Amino acid sequence: MTAPYWLPSDPKSAFPDVSLSLRDPDGLLAVGGDLTVERLLTAYRSGIFPWYSDDQPILWWSPDPRSVLLVDELHIPKSLKKTLRHHPFKVTLDHDFEQVIHACSQPRNGSPGTWITDEMQQAYLRLHHAGKAHSVECWHNGALVGGLYGVALGKVFFGESMFSRTTDASKIAFVLFVQQLQKWHFHLIDCQIQSAHLDRFGATSVNRSRFVELLSVYCEQPTSDDVIWYSVLC
Secondary structure (H helix, E strand, O other): OOOOEEEOOOOOOOOOOHHHOOOOOOOEEEEEOOOOHHHHHHHHHOOOEEOOOOOOOOEEEOOOOEEEEEHHHOOOOHHHHHHHHHOOOEEEEOOOHHHHHHHHOOOOOOOOOOOOOHHHHHHHHHHHHOOOEEEEEEEEOOEEEEEEEEEEEOOEEEEEEEEEOOOOHHHHHHHHHHHHHHHOOOOEEEEEOOOHHHHOOOOEEEOHHHHHHHHHHHOOOOOOOOOOOOEEOO
């Protein structure tokens, strides 16, 4: 395959094998299709995620290598440990998914656009209502100051985006969330693309074939009976 595969509109249509993803741009696999709950869940189980802007069709990606964090290998930077002991935040799960994804969609670093389009927000809200997409909120004096969202399948959490309006808010939310995933016996967090920010927390890169192997095992493992998403972490 020398060009991306065009997906039919039928949500039951299969993705091509991820090994057919392009090298340039890295990981581009398919174009088109839709953002139904069924399609998105199939994509995540296969190691694929959507990423595109308003002026593009839906683009589906499976980059190689893949950035991942093994849940039990979380590293807390020394500079953050003191903040964790005395932080002023309240951290919750699934208390305001819509506000979190909207905050994540806001342009940042001088960029005029966003890949979390209105279409994407509505799609992930549907996933949230289906019990598959979840948010982590960080509050200070009743205001949302940071957070993140993603998709949980089996014992894998697929991170999508995070935001912070106050120093260390998203970092605190992330660390406390990973520690909760440890208690729930999750194994893997998909970080998608390598970044120095997540590398500081122990993220590493694996090749795509290994990533797909991990998904085939961990996505099929049932979550623990004690998993309660709507909760308060601290």
